[in-house]
Structure formats: C-alpha cells, structure tokens
Amino acid sequence: MLELRDVQVVFDGFRALDGVDLTVPEGELRFLIGPNGAGKTTLIDVITGLTRPAAGSVRFGGHDLVGRKEHQIVRLGVGRTFQTSVVFEELTVVENLDLAASFRKPLWSLARRRRGVTEAVEEALARTGLEELAERSAGVLSHGQRQWLEIGMLLAQRPRLLLLDEPVAGMSREERERTGELLTQIAADHTVIVVEHDMEFLRRHASKVTVLHEGKVLVEGSVDQVSGDPRVQEVYLGRRPSDAVSERP
C-alpha cells in the first residue's frame, strides 16, 4: 500500500504540491489526472525519490520513502517510466529488458549470472507480447511497441508499484486498447498509478481516478463521478480542449 500524507513540495517559493493526501491500496489501478502544472509529475518524483518534499510523509509497504535515494526506492519495489524514452535503440528488445532487469541486482550476482534469458525477462516479454520481436533491434519498433518495451523494462525489474507517465500518448486507437488491457493485467498482481489525459481511455480502462489541481487533490472517485463533478469541469475550462472532461462520448 502507498500512503502520502500532507505532502508539500516548494520550488523557489512556489507550492507545486500543497498538502497532498493519497492512499492507493495494493493491487489497485489508479489514474491520476489534472490540468497542466497540477503537480502530477512532481507527485511521481516525490514517490520515486527524485524530489524531496519540504514536509509530509510517503510510506510504501511499511517503509518511509522520504529521504531515501532513488536506487534505494527502486530496491523497495517502486518503478517508473519517464515521458522521455530510456530505450537503447542499438540494442535488441531482449537486451534492453536484460539490462533493465540487472539494475536492481547487486553486482556480484551479475558477475555470476548464467548466460541466457532470465525468468524476469521471459515474463516481461510474454506480458508485453513482444516475444516475436525479442531479437529485433529496439530502433525498428513502432511507437506503441516501444512504449510496451518500456513497460516491459519496468516489469523486468520486478517492482510491486509501477508509476507510468502518459503511457498511451501518441498511440493509435488499437495500441491504446492493447495498452489498456496490459495495464489491467499488470494490476492483477501489482499496484499501478497511471498519469493520463485521455478521457476516452479512462472511460474504458479506469475504475478509480484522482484529480490533482494546483498541488492538491481536488476530487477522487469513479470516472463518472469525477467527470460529472462541477469542480473538475471548472478547472479544465479554457485549458487543453482534449482534456475537457465534461465531454461525453
């Protein structure tokens, strides 16, 4: 379980997070939305140790995360994707997965490792449906396949909590659908937090949504509750039209 209490992040006097409380039980697929600058990425940065909060607590699986280094938080089972790609284009799909899997391991185990594909890599390939492309260079993947590879790289690190930043951005309709199914499958045995703007995607795949606004949790609930809430409609007015949550299909 992930639990944030009264988390504050201040950049040069500006409150990027202003008292965030958030509880995500184990095995939940939680979506995080909010207008530009609401604090979504900052929230992920705080959980993963990239940004240290000025106040508040972040607990995960019985551990206090505040003050820990990023790699220590990875070892506790927290993994994230970034908006920018971390895939090595000149390596194959399986080599990228293998490299990602080795990040969490101590050096001695790498030195002793047998040749061949580890169980974690095998599993990541199967889950993301990339088996057929395992030996292809990552540089030739389509945009969607590359995003799945990044999710696979995260899975290969065997995290318990996955934080995904806009995983369906730029994907085709069909790729978005597959990604939605993939996230639902992953959430069967992981806790997953997804930052996503695409309301149509949320309607199809989200059960619980947290809306951030000006560094605070504005509303939390089902997609229907959230999109029907006048406060949510108000904060999205005049912003990116694609974010207009009042639109109905």
Ligand SMILES: Nc1ncnc2c1ncn2[C@@H]1O[C@H](COP(=O)(O)OP(=O)(O)OP(=O)(O)O)[C@@H](O)[C@H]1O
């Ligand atoms: N390192 C930083 N230094 C100063 N200000 C920052 C820093 N990081 C973020 N901010 C500011 O904090 C606020 C929240 O930013 P954040 O990136 O968390 O928002 P977001 O909800 O992820 O937005 P977006 O949808 O645009 O990605 C913004 O006003 C941003 O300009």
